[in-house]
Amino acid sequence: MPQTDVIIIGSGIAALSAAYYLKHKNVIVITKSSWTESNSMLAQGGIAAAIHKNDSWKNHYEDTLIAGCHHNNKHNVKKLVTEGPIEIVKWCKNGMTFDTDNNNQFLLGKEGAHSHNRILHAGGDATGREMTMFLYNKIKSKAVLIENEMALDLIIENGTCLGVRTKANNGALNTYLASKTIVASGGCGAVYGHTSNADVITGDGIAMAFRAGAEITDMEFIQFHPTMLNIEGRCVGLISEAVRGEGAVLINDRGEAFMHNIHHQKDLAPRDVVSRAIFEEMKKGHNVYLDISPITNFKERFPTVSNICRENGVNIEHGKLPVAPGMHFLMGGIRTNDKGETSIKDLFAIGETACTGVHGANRLASNSLLEGLVFGKNVASHILSVPFEKRASYSIDEGTDSQGQKLNLPTRKHIQRVMSEYVGIQRTEAELTIAVNWFKTYQSTFFDLNVKNLTREEMETINLLTIGWLISSSALKRTESRGGHYRLDFPYTNDNEWNERQIIRTKEEMYAEV
Structure with missing residues (x-):
């Protein structure tokens, strides 16, 4: 040992x-x-x-x-x-x-x-x-x-x-x-x-x-990065914010630079603001692009982004990169x-x-x-x-041997679908409640684990279920919109005081809710 x-x-x-x-x-x-x-x-x-x-x-x-x-x-x-x-x-x-x-x-x-x-x-x-x-x-x-x-x-x-x-x-x-x-x-x-x-x-x-x-x-x-490279509805790589810092502009499929009317910092507004603006454009049925034509030395300045585009069949010479928000930072x-x-x-x-x-x-x-x-x-x-x-x-007490028992676990894609649909960029009480109740059905797998017979995939799934519950239940309890937590049913808050209503989630609290 x-x-x-x-x-x-x-x-x-x-x-x-x-x-x-x-x-x-x-x-x-x-x-x-x-x-x-x-x-x-x-x-x-x-x-x-x-x-x-x-x-x-x-x-x-x-x-x-x-x-x-x-x-x-x-x-x-x-x-x-x-x-x-x-x-x-x-x-x-x-x-x-x-x-x-x-x-x-x-x-x-x-x-x-x-x-x-x-x-x-x-x-x-x-x-x-x-x-x-x-x-x-x-x-x-x-x-x-x-x-x-x-x-x-x-x-x-x-x-x-x-x-x-x-x-x-x-x-x-x-x-x-x-x-x-x-x-x-x-x-x-x-x-x-x-x-x-x-x-x-x-x-x-x-x-x-x-x-x-x-x-x-x-x-x-949750911070959603505004500009993930979006290929047929899949986010396949990150387009650095530095690209907008060098002069690139977000446009919709009509060629409209929509950030100009949303925030005084335009395309360089805080990430939560830009992500919600792109999301609104997509809800209206528009595709969103990053116009990189103002950047003359794009390949030299952004070799990593250029390679991501090339690997996914996006020609940067056309000057427009298809983008959509994606989960970036907790x-x-x-x-x-x-x-x-x-x-x-x-x-x-x-x-x-x-x-x-x-x-x-x-x-x-x-x-x-x-x-x-x-x-x-x-x-x-x-x-x-x-x-x-x-x-x-x-x-070490390894617990009771559970070999042969089948865990009741969802697929990773199912967890991701619940989070994307109900705990995404915009949230409501009704949607968050659906997510919380879904995660609660798996709470028996969160604790008292016999790790001896669990595969890495099973452990990762249990961890993702735990994280999904923590995010969705915390989001349901925070009855305001602030930063990366945006609820359509509560006004946006940006006051100048430290918000004491932090949600502290402990093991004991979860047990109490079961």
Whole structure:
């Protein structure tokens, strides 16, 4: 039974940032697929930081609050925007390179809801990939990396996290004990049919923490990216917001630039606003396109997007890319403080898995990679400042052998259909009630699992069911429209006060509702 100082579940930028700063400890990084399979690797847009002399952290701070509809944790937002530039400069000194002009000055782009050009890019539109690979190369000789092993459940004893149980692709069950455990396994894109997320992002970390009794918050706030490449009703790839930052314009099949009449920032309005506008156009029967003709060097500036278009038979020379919104980012997750601490002792969470409150009700574009860097470092710094305890040997109770029993589980596509139809961009009480009642029929599978005989596919389905219930029931309870949670039966809210009516979902609460 392997023991170590720190276990990190996940291999995205938040996980690797934490691993880097924990380099003097014994660290095991566990990921259920290849370390290259993460949303961080897919991030095109860039990383936001107020580093230009005409910009300031206060501007970035205000933009983040406005985009988040003032549902943000202001303390954590300030940490994000003040520590972010320091972290980026440090990484540049360590060898990380971002795109620059002929004078060796950063090429700073502009994206939705930003008041200044402050988006750094690497490799054109491959920023996440470049940053993740850079961090991986920094930690690969210092941490133990275990690939193709899925975390099943956290080991909790007397309110303390002792480690994690996993299952390898060959079916082997393993137990890892650690002084500290960090969940950094990403969001839950697979719960929706149309998503920009990697296929492996099935909400495992959040569902696992929920089963363990951790507090989960803000699950109703889902960010739909406005511009997924839309081929015959299928979202096949992301068209970075940076494309609109370079001058591309959203138009319908009549050639109308409809965002001009909706928001003063037009095509660079906050993502929730743009997604709803596109959705309304589609409800009217219109197709929506991204007019890229104003961008003269499109292939050079956006090589990743160009390749996605080519692979799906879209000729960029025609100047119009068919687009539709798709699930992109979860603002909620495992509730943490600025040190990454959860409601369970010795259990931490960072990245999209966590809810620090920095994103509020709607994430500001290109703040996610920044969050991974800043809070990955913060959790590592805190862990290094507290005592480490060696775990005693632990006897795992695998439960009753359920071999031969057939679980009553829906297909992944069925879950995605329920979420897309009833818990999508626009919501109503009636639709949310349908979704909640549907998920309730599977609640018996959420807890007290015998993981010994479950396949990876079954575990992922159970996790998706758990996530779907958390999102839909939280959305039903929030009787307002704010950011990524938009209800047709309640007015839109964007007041300047922190909204205290967060929904905290715990295992005990779900049991009470069954």
